[in-house]
Amino acid sequence: MKQVNIGGVPEHFNLAWYLTLKNGEYKAEGINLRWHDYFGGTGAMCKSLRSGEIDIAVILTEGIIKDIIDGNPSSIVQTFVETPLIWGIHVADKSEFKTIKDIKGTRAAISRYGSGSHLMAYINAKNNNWNLDTDLNFEVIKNLTGAVEGLTNGDADYFMWEKFTTKPLVDDGTFRRIGECPSPWPCFVIAVRDEFIENNKEELKIILDIINTTTLDFKSIPSIDRTISNRYDQEIEDVQEWLSITEWSQDVIDEKTIEKVQDELLKLDIISKKVNYSNLVTKI
Incomplete structure (x- = not known):
């Protein structure tokens, strides 16, 4: 076989x-x-x-x-x-950030460089007319569990992941979803x-x-x-x-x-x- x-x-x-x-x-x-x-x-x-x-x-x-x-x-x-893919843009529930405008220039949690969470952060930045050189910063968190820890502890500021996968974490008050970013393909x-x-x-x-x-x-x-x-x-x-x-x-x-x-x-x-x-x- x-x-x-x-x-x-x-x-x-x-x-x-x-x-x-x-x-x-x-x-x-x-x-x-x-x-x-x-x-x-x-x-x-x-x-x-x-x-x-x-x-x-x-x-x-x-x-x-x-x-x-x-x-x-x-x-x-x-x-x-x-x-x-509908990417949800998430912050920690107790975060001071309320809108996508608020996270401009802050730290995006990404699973690794070259990952979807990394590449889609660029798409979101472009959609919002950010400066790609100065308004994007990254913290590698490996996976969804790492994102929960990173956002909760303040090691990163926002996290993009498929919105239905993260919905239970929004429902239980771990994350707040402040926006969405569909992949253009x-x-x-x-x-x-x-x-x-x-x-x-x-x-x-x-x-x-x-x-x-x-x-x-x-x-x-x-x-x-x-x-x-x-x-x-x-x-x-x-x-x-x-x-x-x-x-x-x-x-x-x-x-x-x-x-x-x-x-x-x-x-x-x-x-x-x-x-x-x-x-x-x-x-x-």
Whole structure:
């Protein structure tokens, strides 16, 4: 049986992977797919793709594009979630900051450099006409637990993370959400190490077929809202709202979207150059 390692954030977006694994669908095809939770998000997954610790990552679009341009020997094989990610902008509940204007020039908590929380801080700064050189400061906090500690202790001032994942922390008074910042493109893609693509194309096709069959009808799964609510400790109303605004994809990311992401990252000085579509995307 072929062992394949895959990584992703332990969030509701990836429940389809859990369900297909639980049903033994990959093993039925001779593939031992091993899921690895990445609490540190995209930056941590980029590192593991580079080292070969994982073969596949369900990863933020902007983060993996930046890392492939920076030398990560991987390729995007398809879009996973078509809709934007809604990033909540959070401060500690007892913080003096009340609006996005108040956090200009303060310290953003980020999981690591090159992560989504890092890159989206630039998008938020641009949206609000901040000076990208003087109005952005960063404190590395590794993950959501680190963000809770960092904001509560005053080591950082604000934190950007997917708003439904952090909603329980807003509800219990740990964080206050002072704004939102949607990603300007499809939020999650599936990226695969180039070496794995070259040597295991048939297995990769099978894995993609299985997950795509599930995401195609994901919203029709009986009581899926209750399953998500129970598994991820979220209010049923929040889950229903999230499901209503989220669409999965079974398609290869298009050239226009890749151009848009690169244009934005280049403008923000996050990447130093643009590369051809074929350098970033492999069609399976």
